[in-house]
Amino acid sequence: MIELLKVTKQVASGSEQLTILHPFDLQIKSGEFVSITGPSGSGKSTLLGIIAGLDAPSGGSVLIDDEDITLMNEDRLARLRGAKIGFVFQSFHLIPTLTAEENILIPLEIAGASDAKPRARELLAEVELTNRGHHYPSQLSGGEQQRIAIARAFANRPPILLADEPTGNLDSRNGAHVLELMQNLNARHATTLVLVTHDAELAALATRRIALRDGCVVMDSQNEATNVEVNTHDTVHPHATPTTNERAHGFDIEAQTEGAG
Numbered sequence: 001m002i003e004l005l006k007v008t009k010q011v012a013s014g015s016e017q018l019t020i021l022h023p024f025d026l027q028i029k030s031g032e033f034v035s036i037t038g039p040s041g042s043g044k045s046t047l048l049g050i051i052a053g054l055d056a057p058s059g060g061s062v063l064i065d066d067e068d069i070t071l072m073n074e075d076r077l078a079r080l081r082g083a084k085i086g087f088v089f090q091s092f093h094l095i096p097t098l099t100a101e102e103n104i105l106i107p108l109e110i111a112g113a114s115d116a117k118p119r120a121r122e123l124l125a126e127v128e129l130t131n132r133g134h135h136y137p138s139q140l141s142g143g144e145q146q147r148i149a150i151a152r153a154f155a156n157r158p159p160i161l162l163a164d165e166p167t168g169n170l171d172s173r174n175g176a177h178v179l180e181l182m183q184n185l186n187a188r189h190a191t192t193l194v195l196v197t198h199d200a201e202l203a204a205l206a207t208r209r210i211a212l213r214d215g216c217v218v219m220d221s222q223n224e225a226t227n228v229e230v231n232t233h234d235t236v237h238p239h240a241t242p243t244t245n246e247r248a249h250g251f252d253i254e255a256q257t258e259g260a261g
């Protein structure tokens with residue numbers, strides 16, 4: 001579960017303090033698919049960066065599975081991010097000097113995965129790019145680069161996937177494919193998905209829709225049209241371990257037999 005308590009963000013702008021996010025509380029349960037929309041400059045990226053621990057709030061707390069990440073030092077935060085959070089950016093952020101497969105291998109090697117190579121191959125297959133693993137990002141289309149970025153973000157099977165305008169640089173067909181991949185993760189593995197998007201059609205696919213304006217939450221509603229069951233384990237048993245269970249599952253349920261022999 002993601003919990004924001006009285007989170008706020010201010011930055012100095014000349015001699016004045018500019019408030020980017022006004023204090024607010026937010027709870028996102030495990031397995032939810034939440035979309036965040038709002039005009040440019042409304043604070044969407046700032047909010048996502050704070051949830052990911054990439055940016056520190058000026059006030060308030062951010063709890064990931066009951067742990068306050070605003071109190072963690074860089075080392076602990078990096079470890080938590082590596083284990084629990086995958087992040088997908090609008091501009092892909094692949095390392096240009098590494099091949100597609102090497103980009104996917106990075107988080108696996110950092111985590112010390114013993115099955116890094118086969119896992120990278122499996123992820124390449126999941127995003128339907130098996131035969132492009134040896135290609136460099138510049139040799140791939142935007143849609144293909146974003147699929148590699150999703151594979152990389154999901155390499156360690158994080159329970160939380162955050163995406164900031166992941167389809168913003170893609171045409172509608174590639175955008176739909178990329179979103180479908182992320183929706184599959186949400187639906188099949190109860191991966192919490194927080195999607196920032198300008199696209200009203202994509203936002204409407206979420207089970208819960210949040211809108212920001214001028215750093216304030218102006219809408220937060222369950223989406224009646226979608227009918228996906230949300231995992232409510234953490235409200236019922238705050239210290240149960242649904243995320244362990246989730247992480248025992250991979251991108252491809254059928255392929256996951258690790259620890260089982």
Ligand code: ADP
Binds near residue numbers: 041043
């Ligand atoms: P969005 O993603 O919704 O377009 P952002 O979260 O990127 O909005 O930014 C919200 C507002 O905060 C914008 O007006 C932006 O210019 C401002 N902003 C973001 N980061 C900084 C910063 N480090 N210093 C000053 N202003 C910032």
Ligand code: MG
Binds near residue numbers: 044045046164
């Ligand atoms: Mg933004």
